[in-house]
Amino acid sequence: VGGAVEAFTRGIAQEIAPKRINVVSPGMIDTPMHGADGPERKAATDKRAAGNLIPRAGTAEEVAEAILFVITNDFVTGTTVDVDGGWLLT
Known part of the structure; x- marks a missing residue:
């Protein structure tokens, strides 16, 4: 999905110039929902973010x-x- 969104963004940018379009793509973000499913889920999420x-x-x-x-x-x-803290590079 990410590649499709990036390609779409580049295509739309060419079509609507000089108006601008950009995408912000967050990775693992610590929010109140981060641990809402319990300590096991939070531990697994923290391990992935590590x-x-x-x-x-x-x-x-x-x-x-x-x-x-x-x-x-x-x-x-x-x-x-x-x-994303460099997640895409790992």
Whole structure:
């Protein structure tokens, strides 16, 4: 699905220019739902996040910062910003 969204974004960017379109793609994000299914689920999620290049889950604030970046930088368009602690590289 991710590749399709990225390709769609690039295609739409070409069609709607000079208007802009970008995607923010979050990875494992620590939210109140993170441990809502119990301690076993939280432990499994934490273990998975430990495999990131930055070995933890991200925060909602970090995702919000990426969103603000693509909103406020008028020269960024047709791109995907991965906020995943390097998960895609592992």
